[in-house]
Amino acid sequence: MPGAGVSCGVLLPNFDPERLGGLGGAGGGQIVQAARAAEELGFESLWAGDHLACPAPGLDAPTCIAASAVVTERIALGFSVLLLGLRNPAWTAKQLASIDLLAGGGRLRLGVGAGGEFADEFRAAGVPVSERGARLDDSLAVIGDLVTGKPVQYTGRKLTVSSPPLQPAMAGRLPIYVGGRGEPALRRAARFGDAWLPMWLTPARIAERSQVLAEMALEQGRPAPRVAALILVRIDDDRARARAQARAHIAGQYRMELEAIERWTLLDSIDGAVEHLHQFVEVGVTEILLLTLGRAPLHQYERLAEVRSRLRMSAAAPGTAS
Numbered sequence: 001m002p003g004a005g006v007s008c009g010v011l012l013p014n015f016d017p018e019r020l021g022g023l024g025g026a027g028g029g030q031i032v033q034a035a036r037a038a039e040e041l042g043f044e045s046l047w048a049g050d051h052l053a054c055p056a057p058g059l060d061a062p063t064c065i066a067a068s069a070v071v072t073e074r075i076a077l078g079f080s081v082l083l084l085g086l087r088n089p090a091w092t093a094k095q096l097a098s099i100d101l102l103a104g105g106g107r108l109r110l111g112v113g114a115g116g117e118f119a120d121e122f123r124a125a126g127v128p129v130s131e132r133g134a135r136l137d138d139s140l141a142v143i144g145d146l147v148t149g150k151p152v153q154y155t156g157r158k159l160t161v162s163s164p165p166l167q168p169a170m171a172g173r174l175p176i177y178v179g180g181r182g183e184p185a186l187r188r189a190a191r192f193g194d195a196w197l198p199m200w201l202t203p204a205r206i207a208e209r210s211q212v213l214a215e216m217a218l219e220q221g222r223p224a225p226r227v228a229a230l231i232l233v234r235i236d237d238d239r240a241r242a243r244a245q246a247r248a249h250i251a252g253q254y255r256m257e258l259e260a261i262e263r264w265t266l267l268d269s270i271d272g273a274v275e276h277l278h279q280f281v282e283v284g285v286t287e288i289l290l291l292t293l294g295r296a297p298l299h300q301y302e303r304l305a306e307v308r309s310r311l312r313m314s315a316a317a318p319g320t321a322s
Contacts (some may be wrong), residue, residue: 006281006315008308009045009289010038011080012068013297015058017252020295023059030297031059035068037298039075041305045109046072047080047289052121056253058292062095068178069103078109080230080289081179081197084143085114085135086125090163092139093146100147100170108170110143111197112136119256133184134158140176140192147174177228181209188227195287199230200264207283228287229280233266233305234294235273242267245294265293273307274314281315 012034016023022030038046046068050061065077077099084092085313100108114132116122122129138156145152145171146161149169154161177197178189186209196213198206206229214224232250236242246267247258266276277288288311292300 004152005286006042006312007287008304008311009047009076009078009287010034010043010048010291010301010304011291012048012064013292014048014050014061014064014320015054015056015253017056017249018295019057019252023057031064031067032071034298034301035071035075037301039072041301043301043305043308044076045076045287045289047078047111049078049111049291050082051115051118052083052086052117053124054121054253055255062099065108066095066099066102069099069107071105075107076109077103077107078177079111080291081111081113081177083112083121084112084139085132086121086127087139089139089142089159089161090146090166093143093163094166096143096174097147097149097168097170099167100174105171108251109175109177111177111179112140114184117233131158132299133188137188137192140188144174144176148172177226179230179298186213186216189213190220190222193225195226195228197228197230197289199232200261201229202264203279203283203285205279206285210284222283226287227285229288230286230289230291231266231277231280232261232264232291232293233271233273233304235268235298235300235307237269239267249293270303270310273304274310277307277311278314281311 013030048061048064051058099258114136116129116132134157139160142152142154142161147170149165151165152161152163175194176192177195178193179196179197210227217224234242234246250256250258290304
């Protein structure tokens with residue numbers, strides 16, 4: 001039945017938007033604690049956001065996923081999303097295959113996005129912002145072969161890749177999640193994606209765009225990608241308190257006012273969150289990624305675990321969202 005298989009994941013707190021200094025520490029500090037907690041609480045997946053340079057201090061996403069791989073056993077591990085176009089695809093493939101090996105194989109998910117909102121990181125990487133889409137497409141054209149140990153000779157719009165077989169190699173196919181909301185992202189998902197991963201869209205809009213995506217995939221001779229959704233969230237019975245936490249986080253992470261994205265942000269109690277997320281399940285979203293806003297992210301994980309449990313029960317019984 002629709003929605004019965006919905007899965008929920010959380011993002012690692014690998015950014016420090018309020019500059020509280022909680023990223024490091026002995027044994028990986030908050031990252032290792034968060035990875036262990038996410039698995040123990042029953043989440044299906046764990047993800048890391050990726051920026052070379054943004055307003056908030058942040059740890060390298062592949063490093064955080066590697067650390068998470070060695071302290072967990074079951075949970076899927078992914079990038080939400082990796083700025084693949086800023087990277088050399090062969091080196092990236094080496095990292096991904098290495099992480100997959102550390103994780104025991106079969107747990108890795110590659111979410112990708114074009115980025116572009118922070119020009120500084122493109123300058124730092126020596127990549128023109130205007131080339132971000134073409135470079136991402138070129139990288140997606142070869143990353144599957146690179147991670148599975150196939151030789152690659154490729155000349156694309158912006159990248160030329162000449163690589164021998166890389167070892168270690170992944171035994172299976174690497175699932176690709178394509179982030180973004182616009183037409184280029186949909187075309188990219190239709191061409192390369194196993195899943196489409198939008199952010200800052202309403203359930204109704206996701207339903208509309210999913211139909212377009214399915215048509216695009218049909219034109220490519222591919223099945224329609226699954227639909228996931230990345231949602232920013234703060235669980236609190238006091239909405240004013242939730243808004244204050246979210247406001248500080250959004251300002252520190254994105255240099256934006258909360259009001260600019262509040263309509264797509266989940267600031268509610270556990271009951272309200274279940275009802276809200278059920279709307280996404282009803283339009284065909286099969287995977288929900290939750291980015292916790294504000295302080296004490298591990299406490300938020302605990303509350304979101306209750307949301308996850310109740311959401312899965314409600315998804316298995318259509319017509320009940322709480």
